[in-house]
Amino acid sequence: MAPFRVIIVGGGIAGFTAAVALRRTGREIIILEQSSLNKEIGALISLQPNATRIAGLQWELEKNLLEARQMVDEGFRIYNTDGDLVRTIPLNTKDKYGAERLLFHRRDLHESLKQAAISSERAGDPAVVRVSCRVIGCDAVRGTVTLEGGEVVKGDLIIGADGIVLRKHVVEENPSPIPTGHSAYRLMVPTEILEREEPDFCARINPRDPFTSMIVAHNCRLIMGPGRQGEVYGIVALVPDEQMTEDPALKQSWVSEGSIDKLLDTFREFPSWVRNIFRYEFGLGNDAHCSVIFDRHSPDLGLWQLRDMDPLATWHRGRVMLIGDAAHAMLPTQGQGASQAIEDSEALGSFLEDVDESPAFEDLSNILEVSPVKEGQFWHRKGLTTHRISSSPVTHE
Numbered sequence: 239m240a241p242f243r244v245i246i247v248g249g250g251i252a253g254f255t256a257a258v259a260l261r262r263t264g265r266e267i268i269i270l271e272q273s274s275l276n277k278e279i280g281a282l283i284s285l286q287p288n289a290t291r292i293a294g295l296q297w298e299l300e301k302n303l304l305e306a307r308q309m310v311d312e313g314f315r316i317y318n319t320d321g322d323l324v325r326t327i328p329l330n331t332k333d334k335y336g337a338e339r340l341l342f343h344r345r346d347l348h349e350s351l352k353q354a355a356i357s358s359e360r361a362g363d364p365a366v367v368r369v370s371c372r373v374i375g376c377d378a379v380r381g382t383v384t385l386e387g388g389e390v391v392k393g394d395l396i397i398g399a400d401g402i403v404l405r406k407h408v409v410e411e412n413p414s415p416i417p418t419g420h421s422a423y424r425l426m427v428p429t430e431i432l433e434r435e436e437p438d439f440c441a442r443i444n445p446r447d448p449f450t451s452m453i454v455a456h457n458c459r460l461i462m463g464p465g466r467q468g469e470v471y472g473i474v475a476l477v478p479d480e481q482m483t484e485d486p487a488l489k490q491s492w493v494s495e496g497s498i499d500k501l502l503d504t505f506r507e508f509p510s511w512v513r514n515i516f517r518y519e520f521g522l523g524n525d526a527h528c529s530v531i532f533d534r535h536s537p538d539l540g541l542w543q544l545r546d547m548d549p550l551a552t553w554h555r556g557r558v559m560l561i562g563d564a565a566h567a568m569l570p571t572q573g574q575g576a577s578q579a580i581e582d583s584e585a586l587g588s589f590l591e592d593v594d595e596s597p598a599f600e601d602l603s604n605i606l607e608v609s610p611v612k613e614g615q616f617w618h619r620k621g622l623t624t625h626r627i628s629s630s631p632v633t634h635e
């Protein structure tokens with residue numbers, strides 16, 4: 239009996255969770271990741287209850303998530319530019335949905351999911367991760383991918399969890415991303431630095447409190463929250479493109495390196511207690527004390543142009559199935575990108591539950607067939623899951 243062989247392209251959150259959902263004794267799972275996995279993006283990430291419920295209860299990853307230094311988000315706090323708390327929205331998602339909204343440092347979450355995929359202590363054969371393996375081609379019918387360098391890797395099922403590359407092998411018309419008119423700066427500051435250097439900020443917003451804090455003013459939106467049990471403070475600054483003096487399109491990429499000067503210029507109408515929290519990343523100060531501080535900061539200031547995309551006509555072709563951002567890239571405004579990737583993985587695990595050996599082409603295609611039944615909604619014929627695709631920006635991260 240030939241084993242069921244799954245090739246996952248992309249070792250991101252979608253790729254690792256697909257491996258967690260699919261691992262089983264007798265299955266062979268190989269994850270091909272283009273990077274060396276040494277440098278995950280330094281940013282905070284939130285998982286919503288739809289995902290934490292799957293990860294915690296269904297996959298029994300509670301211990302992994304605790305080790306990833308999860309923080310339970312207790313609610314949203316909205317401040318005005320004077321620093322007055324104008325509204326609190328408690329989350330209480332455990333009561334409502336049976337699971338919490340959790341905050342992580344992206345690196346910690348990514349690493350814990352990787353461990354769950356490759357650990358020999360979990361049930362099922364561990365997945366194998368091959369790093370520095372960039373996929374450059376794919377044959378959806380044969381079930382092969384070609385790596386840079388020429389190696390061809392074959393599987394019964396190819397999972398496209400690579401964000402974008404495999405999509406063109408699945409859909410005939412790859413929709414172009416549409417700029418939304420917004421861009422996002424993301425940065426992270428050690429909390430102890432904020433507490434020591436920015437008492438005006440901390441007197442208004444305690445960066446260790448387990449809340450997501452927001453300030454909305456002057457066409458800009460700040461979304462901030464703690465990570466690593468309060469050790470770091472993550473800041474997302476959403477700005478309209480027209481107020482931005484940077485042009486990410488110049489680099490032909492939706493992500494580019496941001497400039498602190500331009501960020502400060504965009505926030506010029508905000509009071510100093512807000513603007514000052516941006517300063518530390520790039521060493522604006524010039525005394526010896528400050529340079530020590532700056533050494534302890536991340537040198538990255540990411541700038542993302544937020545782009546939307548029409549729903550794909552299908553996520554499946556031949557032996558290839560798209561999941562995560564490859565299937566439905568999302569705006570960060572609902573904080574659902576990673577959570578939907580986890581839902582995809584769970585659904586895939588259910589669909590393939592009964593596959594114990596290398597499936598015939600037709601059998602696999604039948605299992606994976608997903609058809610659009612209504613605009614923006616996809617339904618699987620087994621009726622196990624429904625994915626709703628929304629392109630409308632909502633209010634929070």
Ligand SMILES: Cc1cc2nc3c(=O)[nH]c(=O)nc-3n(C[C@H](O)[C@H](O)[C@H](O)COP(=O)(O)OP(=O)(O)OC[C@H]3O[C@@H](n4cnc5c(N)ncnc54)[C@H](O)[C@@H]3O)c2cc1C
Pocket residue numbers: 247248249250251252253270271272273279281282283284285371372373374399400401402403424540561562563564568570573574575576577578579635
């Ligand atoms: C800074 C940042 C903050 C975010 N914050 C949130 C948040 O708070 N909440 C939330 O829900 N979502 C958030 N997201 C989005 C979320 O991370 C993604 O939607 C989610 O992780 C699903 O991603 P993915 O695994 O499909 O793709 P990715 O995370 O992009 O992973 C794709 C992987 O594929 C690899 N790859 C790409 N091309 C190839 C190739 N040719 N060959 C081999 N490997 C390849 C890449 O190196 C990468 O490791 C954030 C994203 C970023 C960048």
